[in-house]
Each structure stands twice: as structure tokens, then as C-alpha cells.
Amino acid sequence: EGQLLESGGNLVQPGGSLRLSCAASGITFSDYGMAWVRQAQGKGLEWVSAINATGTKTYYPAPVKGRFTISRDNSKNTLYLQMNSLRVEDTALYYCAKETGHMGPFDIWGQGTMVTVSS
Amino acid sequence: EIVLTQSPGTLSLSPGERATLSCRASQSVNTYLAWYQQRPGQAPRLLMYDASKRATGIPARFSGSGSGTDFTLTISSLEPEDSAVYYCQQRINSWTFGQGTKVEIK
Numbered sequence: 001e002g003q004l005l006e007s008g009g010n011l012v013q014p015g016g017s018l019r020l021s022c023a024a025s026g027i028t029f030s031d032y033g034m035a036w037v038r039q040a041q042g043k044g045l046e047w048v049s050a051i052n053a054t055g056t057k058t059y060y061p062a063p064v065k066g067r068f069t070i071s072r073d074n075s076k077n078t079l080y081l082q083m084n085s086l087r088v089e090d091t092a093l094y095y096c097a098k099e100t101g102h103m104g105p106f107d108i109w110g111q112g113t114m115v116t117v118s119s
Numbered sequence: 120e121i122v123l124t125q126s127p128g129t130l131s132l133s134p135g136e137r138a139t140l141s142c143r144a145s146q147s148v149n150t151y152l153a154w155y156q157q158r159p160g161q162a163p164r165l166l167m168y169d170a171s172k173r174a175t176g177i178p179a180r181f182s183g184s185g186s187g188t189d190f191t192l193t194i195s196s197l198e199p200e201d202s203a204v205y206y207c208q209q210r211i212n213s214w215t216f217g218q219g220t221k222v223e224i225k
Binding site: 044106 | 120153155157162163164165168174175204206208210213214215216217218219
């Protein structure tokens with residue numbers, strides 16, 4: 001069964017930047033769309049970005065559009081999330097997740113990487 | 120944006136009882152609705168997709184139903200390990216999640 005391992009979470013000041021990575025194993029990475037989902041402490045799940053299998057289409061919800069950029073390197077089986085202009089409200093555990101198919105639900109999740117935005 | 124509203128907020132039941140969780144969408148999502156289980160300290164796990172299809176390895180006591188705007192997740196006979204927060208998710212227009220229903224086992 002496939003596995004996803006996130007990294008790159010850290011403490012950063014408001015207005016700062018951070019890049020998260022998600023390394024995939026045990027799956028044919030280039031066959032699937034991927035996504036990032038975050039969860040603030042004690043709160044629910046919030047989808048923050050998605051990318052299709054080839055990397056040619058990306059999707060963002062309003063709260064992060066223009067600040068976050070999702071990308072992927074299929075030769076390295078790795079997903080990325082570049083986060084700029086970070087805000088206190090971006091503080092959360094960030095999960096990467098694999099889609100079951102195009103625009104599908106998420107059937108494999110990583111364990112998450114923590115991003116804390118604070119001065 | 121499609122808003123998903125889950126009810127109740129918390130469900131407290133005994134082992135062996137039946138749990139019924141609701142998810143209502145602000146507009147039709149056809150059957151493009153999934154359910155996830157998140158146990159404390161763990162990542163979410165896909166339970167159901169396309170409203171009524173069980174994901175791989177999910178026990179038969181979990182079932183889903185509904186279409187359009189009203190959906191239900193049923194756990195026919197609760198086990199202690201079913202203690203978790205359950206989220207619905209739509210995928211007809213990007214993705215959004217409901218706010219979750221916490222299931223407590225007495």
C-alpha cells in the first residue's frame with residue numbers, strides 16, 4: 001500500500017514563506033492527482049490545494065489563492081506546497097493526500113507536518 | 120462554495136447501538152460525497168465514496184446513502200474503535216468538508 005511522508009513544517013513569522021514537501025512511495029505517483037489538506041488544532045479539515053496527475057492544472061480555495069502554490073516533480077515522486085505571505089490563521093497541521101482518480105476523494109493520507117505562524 | 124452541514128455535533132452511544140450521521144449540502148452534489156473517519160491523533164481515513172461505496176478494507180457495519188443534498192452515514196453496530204470524528208466531503212465543485220460529527224462510545 002502507498003505511503004506519503006510530509007516534511008518542511010516549521011515556526012515562521014507572519015508574512016514569511018515556507019515550502020512543504022510530500023514524498024510518495026508504493027504508488028505510481030504520476031498516475032494520480034494530489035492535494036493538501038490542513039487542520040488547525042481542535043478544528044475540522046480544510047482543503048487548501050490540489051494538482052492533477054501531470055501538474056498542468058491546479059486548484060485553490062479563496063483563503064489561499066494567490067499566496068500558496070502547489071507543484072509536483074513526478075521524476076522524484078514528490079509533491080510540494082509553496083506558502084507565501086503566511087498569516088497567523090494558516091497555523092495548522094498540513095496533510096498531503098492522494099486522489100483516487102481525477103477530482104476524486106482522498107484514499108491515502110500522510111501523517112502531516114506542523115506549520116506555526118507566530119511572531 | 121458548497122457548504123456541508125453535519126449533524127449532530129456529537130453522538131454518544133453504547134457499543135452495539137446504531138449510529139446515524141447526517142450531512143446536508145447547500146446545493147446538489149449528485150452522489151459525489153465521501154465520508155472520512157479520524158481517530159484521535161491520526162490522519163483521516165476514507166470510509167465511503169460516491170455516497171454508498173465502501174473504501175477498501177472498511178467493515179460492512181459502515182454504510183452510506185443519499186443523493187443530491189441529503190446524505191447519511193450509518194454504523195449498524197458500534198464497536199469501541201469507532202470512537203472518532205466523522206467528516207463528509209463533496210467533490211463536485213473542488214472539495215469542501217463538513218465540520219464533523221464526534222462519535223463517543225459510552
